[in-house]
Amino acid sequence: MFRLLLLLLAGLSWTGSAQAQSAQTAYAGGSPVVLTIPVTASVGGRCGFVDGALPSGSFNKDNFDQTGFSAQFDFSLNCTGPSRVAVSSSNGGLMTGAAAPTGYRNKADYQVSLLLLANNGTKAEATCAASTLASGGTCGFAGKASTTQGLQLASAAVNQPGSYVRISAPAQSTSSSVLVAGSYSDVLTITVSPAL
Known part of the structure; x- marks a missing residue:
């Protein structure tokens, strides 16, 4: 299970160039607002x-x-x-x-x-x-x-x-019966x- 935490961002300020980026997080009522969203996934067997x-x-x-x-x-x-x-x-x-007569x-x-x-x-x-x-x-x-x-x-x-x-x-036993002539499949x- 993946747990993804999202912080509510408000009043985001950005200073500097693309090389030096910074973000600030605003808090509602002095305490952080945290949202948790469970993410699950599966992969079926191939x-x-x-x-x-x-x-x-x-x-x-x-x-x-x-x-x-x-x-x-x-x-x-x-x-x-x-x-x-x-x-x-x-x-x-x-x-x-092929039909099998008696003994075959x-x-x-x-x-x-x-x-x-x-x-x-x-x-x-x-x-x-x-x-x-x-x-x-x-x-x-x-x-x-x-x-x-x-x-x-x-x-x-x-x-x-x-x-x-x-x-x-193995070779077929002939003690009880013999295979009738024909093509077998x-x-x-x-x-x-x-x-x-």
């Missing part, structure tokens, strides 16, 4: 991704059921205070439109890891299965980022590189918000 360093890209992997996969998508935060980042999955895993499946889960890095070197990180990132998912950073939703980074990250989303999956959406 938070987003750095232009040119957005979390974007694509990844293609043939025969992922046999070899697994891993890919990382780097991004930079531009948040003047605490922030939250959230991730949502459109399919809750890699999915194909048409959806494969995978892991999504999120790491956020602040200017002071602190970080926040967590990993969830893509199946918990679909609408209504139970992952702590699932959904759309808000002041209370998403993985929280407690410090500012102004033009800070080093954050990433990493996706990974999913879309991850990453959002950021100032945090409370």
Whole structure:
């Protein structure tokens, strides 16, 4: 809070040149007249991704059921205070439109890891299965980022590189069911918000 004191000036006299200025204060009834005006202001949090360093890209992997996969998508935060980042999955895993007969499946889960890095070197990180990132998912950073939703980074990250989303999956087990042949896909959406 700023406190601004204003003195009521009356009968101001000025003598001398611009280099030697003096002012006198007049008093009403022999005592000073003091006005206090409290001045308060605030600056809202600004938070987003750095232009040119957005979390974007694509990844293609043939025969992922046999070899697994891993890919990382780097991004930079531009948040003047605490922030939250959230991730949502459109399919809750890699999915194909092909029907899955008995003994087969048409959806494969995978892991999504999120790491956020602040200017002071602190970080926040967590990993969830893509199946918990679909609408209504139970992952702590699932959904759309808000002041209370998403993985929280407690410090500012102004033009800070080093954050990433990493996706990974091992070779798929065939002990219970086999993935049906087809093209599998999913879309991850990453959002950021100032945090409370």
